[in-house]
Amino acid sequence: MKLDFDAKELRVYEKEEIFKIHPLWIRERSTEKGEVDQNSFQRLYDPEKIKPDLQIKNAQLLADNKMHVEFSDNHSATYCLDKLITEITRSNVLPPKIYWDKNDAELKKFSFAYGANESRQLFEILKFYHQYGYVVVEDLPAKDGEVIKFAEKIGFIRETNFGKLFNVRSQKQPNDLAYTSIELESHTDNPYRKPVPSIQFLFCIENSCKGGDSTVVDGFKVAEDLKKENPQAFNILVNTLINYKFEDNDAILEKTGKIIKLSARGELKQIKYSNRLDFVFYDEPKVLEEFYAAKRVMHQMINSDKYILQFHLQPGNLLIMNNYRTLHGRRSYNTSEGSRWLQGLYIDHDSAESKYKLLSKEVE
Secondary structure (H helix, E strand, O other): OEEEEEOOEEEEEEOOEEEEEOHHHHHOOOOOEOOEOOOOOOEOOOHHHOOOOOOEEEEEEEOOOEEEEEEOOOOEEEEEHHHHHHHHOOOOOOOOOOOOOOOOOOOOEEEOOOOOOHHHHHHHHHHHHHHHOEEEEEOOOOOOOHHHHHHOOOOOEEOEOOEOOEEEOOOOOOOOHHHOOOOEEEEOOOOOOOOOOOEEEEEEEEEOOEEOOEEEEEHHHHHHHHHHHOHHHHHHHHHOOEEEEEEOOOOEEEEEEOOEEEOOOOOEEEEOOOOOOEEEOOOOHHHHHHHHHHHHHHHHHHOOOOOOEEEOOOOOOEEEEEOOOEEEEEOOEEOOOOOEEEEEEEEOHHHHHHHHHHHHHHHO
């Protein structure tokens, strides 16, 4: 790695690339004492109060891939070049996503034991989760409320109108189809919320009924294949605005969104598919004819054997899913033969991401 500079920019040469860095950009990343709080690393100054004509006076490489930079405002700072390159290239410190269909899928279960090197266990669980969008944990005590105890080891629970946790079992007068014994096709949860819950936990306490298998689908893999095989349908689902709505005696919840959401860089960001709760906005019949056709294509894909991974949750098993990526479902079951009782809850993405980053420093 090499570097040179002039007053208006710092240039870092990494392999075959040249990164040109603005003086203010590098100045804002100083972590020297007096510049940032040494506990929170929040700035102790307003960057806007630095003179806009800030210049680089000197820059030199140090050992261990570090560099020292002197600025025209008499400040100087030492930087880790590897960390800067990671930020410049937007390299994700999370494990890279691995898209999968049924042929690629691996139903790998991770055993968890409290008190026995929990950090390493949680790290491996979260690594798989971030790669594949779901993970199954086993050997947890199959008892009421256990899912809360485990979830709080990862992050804060997102409470909703269903409570801190919700019981998934057949009810006589349910306010959600999850609380029945009918089959539920592939879907994402709660697209009507602001914001939509990020991560869903489903914990099995009892599951002796005939049927009731769980299903998961990689929505990002489906979207990727849809874009290749039917770009017109993909673009329609990316651009058509939907109203998602939930209503019972205690709550009316609505949110607009698109079935396939992309980031500003065109990357897959979120799948919102829940065809019991979605209502496309009014448009001309020709436009809606194309939308309904595109939606049917995706519906067929997310419910096809090519993409569905099906398994039976055993008591003590916990299914964790990225609700922005992974669709899930359930086969119908017979309540006259045995019992089925799951408990669920939600946590946010930042909890799982933060926990993984902290654990990666601890165990690697």
